[in-house]
Amino acid sequence: MRIASHPILNFPQQETVEFTxxxxxxxxxxxxxxxxxxxxAGIRTLRHSSRYHRPRGLFCAIGNCSSCLMTVDxxxxxxxxxxxxxxxxxxxxQEGKGTLV
Amino acid sequence: MRETDIAVVxxxxxxxxxxxxxxxxGAQVLLIERSQALGGQLVKQxxxxxxxxxxxxxxxxxxxxxxxxxxxxxxxNITIWKNATTLGYYPDGVMTVKKDEKFHTLKPRKIIMAxxxxxxxxxxxxxxxxxxxxxGAVQTLMNVYGVMPAKRVLMVGAGNIGVIVAYQLLQxxxxxxxxxxxxxxxxxxWVHASKIQRCGVPILTGHTIKQAHGTDRLEGVxxxxxxxxxxxxxxxxAYFEVDGLCLAVGLSPLTELLWQAGCKMEFVAELxxxxxxxxxxxxxxxxxxxxxxDVAGVEEASAAMVEGKLAGLAAAFSLNYQTEKFAAxxxxxxxxxxxxxxxxxxxxxxxGLCKVMLGEAI
Numbered sequence: 001m002r003i004a005s006h007p008i009l010n011f012p013q014q015e016t017v018e019f020t021x022x023x024x025x026x027x028x029x030x031x032x033x034x035x036x037x038x039x040x041a042g043i044r045t046l047r048h049s050s051r052y053h054r055p056r057g058l059f060c061a062i063g064n065c066s067s068c069l070m071t072v073d074x075x076x077x078x079x080x081x082x083x084x085x086x087x088x089x090x091x092x093x094q095e096g097k098g099t100l101v
Numbered sequence: 102m103r104e105t106d107i108a109v110v111x112x113x114x115x116x117x118x119x120x121x122x123x124x125x126x127g128a129q130v131l132l133i134e135r136s137q138a139l140g141g142q143l144v145k146q147x148x149x150x151x152x153x154x155x156x157x158x159x160x161x162x163x164x165x166x167x168x169x170x171x172x173x174x175x176x177x178n179i180t181i182w183k184n185a186t187t188l189g190y191y192p193d194g195v196m197t198v199k200k201d202e203k204f205h206t207l208k209p210r211k212i213i214m215a216x217x218x219x220x221x222x223x224x225x226x227x228x229x230x231x232x233x234x235x236x237g238a239v240q241t242l243m244n245v246y247g248v249m250p251a252k253r254v255l256m257v258g259a260g261n262i263g264v265i266v267a268y269q270l271l272q273x274x275x276x277x278x279x280x281x282x283x284x285x286x287x288x289x290x291w292v293h294a295s296k297i298q299r300c301g302v303p304i305l306t307g308h309t310i311k312q313a314h315g316t317d318r319l320e321g322v323x324x325x326x327x328x329x330x331x332x333x334x335x336x337x338x339a340y341f342e343v344d345g346l347c348l349a350v351g352l353s354p355l356t357e358l359l360w361q362a363g364c365k366m367e368f369v370a371e372l373x374x375x376x377x378x379x380x381x382x383x384x385x386x387x388x389x390x391x392x393x394x395d396v397a398g399v400e401e402a403s404a405a406m407v408e409g410k411l412a413g414l415a416a417a418f419s420l421n422y423q424t425e426k427f428a429a430x431x432x433x434x435x436x437x438x439x440x441x442x443x444x445x446x447x448x449x450x451x452x453g454l455c456k457v458m459l460g461e462a463i
Contacts, residue, residue, distance in 0.1 A: 057231025
């Protein structure tokens with residue numbers, strides 16, 4: 001959910017872009033991290049761990065902890081907390097380590 | 102291979118100040134930042150800073166970040182590399198950087214490491230469920246991108262970050278169930294702690310997390326009381342139905358490059374973990390590597406900015422750059438640091454710094 005009003009900050013409206021999450025059509029703000037767009041859409045499970053397949057979400061949001069790795073446009077292990085959202089991106093939940101082509 | 106007088110790694114409060122002061126001394130500076138924006142964690146700080154005017158007291162972190170950026174963006178001696186991750190530093194003085202998916206090598210004469218710190222976590226069952234965040238992540242989501250991290254949050258940690266971020270959650274329209282703190286008393290400044298309590302948010306000292314609940318995402322948290330030996334007291338469980346858990350349990354310095362360079366390191370709990378030995382000018386045991394900010398020991402952003410100023414001045418001076426203002430600015434920086442660390446809140450930091458101090462310099 002996005003913040004409707006804030007006593008100190010204002011969030012300038014960015015261009016809205018379409019992307020897909022596991023095939024489902026969603027929209028977000030161009031240039032915001034993919035994880036922010038997913039959170040705004042209520043999606044917080046980003047991948048499943050490699051050994052016990054446990055759900056993982058956002059933890060550090062500065063590209064440091066590797067909790068948020070997803071497959072984006074077929075490329076695994078993208079840190080969606082820092083990767084900017086662009087129109088037409090294909091974002092998918094990552095299972096385990098992901099496979100490189 | 103690119104050459105430069107000084108490479109500054111990290112463009113948070115320490116790195117921005119280091120770059121500004123070194124460049125004003127006349128040094129050619131390459132400022133290397135791994136994210137797409139400058140300012141580090143300052144950009145998500147919406148509270149007003151303490152300290153004195155020199156450290157921008159009374160201004161909000163994101164406003165300070167903007168001022169520092171203005172100061173360096175038009176400075177001809179500074180080259181800024183964003184989206185640039187420093188990968189390594191080698192015995193022959195070569196630094197490797199990945200910038201925009203390309204590999205670069207460079208040879209700086211001096212380096213100022215201002216890499217900052219990363220969020221710590223806590224060990225408890227289910228601590229990896231989606232909905233459990235570091236405090237910094239919550240700030241980034243809501244204060245930079247305008248997105249709510251959850252509907253109802255339990256905050257862990259009543260140090261400054263815990264009480265400040267709890268208040269920011271309320272400002273963003275998120276309900277805060279409570280703040281729990283393992284220590285017997287509140288660690289954050291009273292002005293922040295009182296403000297959040299006036300809003301009706303209880304601060305439960307002597308409490309810890311027993312476990313988180315949920316299958317696909319966080320659904321609730323069980324907390325319990327601790328006795329004076331920090332052991333869980335049976336029969337004191339309380340359950341909070343929350344979809345967010347925010348951990349404000351401290352930061353740990355990001356020291357990988359210092360280890361690789363062979364700087365002498367020491368574990369100092371008061372400073373957040375392993376930190377480098379350094380002299381009063383923030384020069385490490387490696388003759389070309391200075392440090393500034395949280396990587397040298399976790400403190401407030403105000404101290405990070407002054408350390409950046411000091412390291413920037415000292416590094417440029419070591420390369421024989423000189424200005425008329427130098428002596429005054431150098432002593433001013435040292436006095437500012439002493440003043441910032443004079444209060445009782447800084448006693449812990451000071452006792453930590455004593456353990457890694459090599460002595461006076463210039």
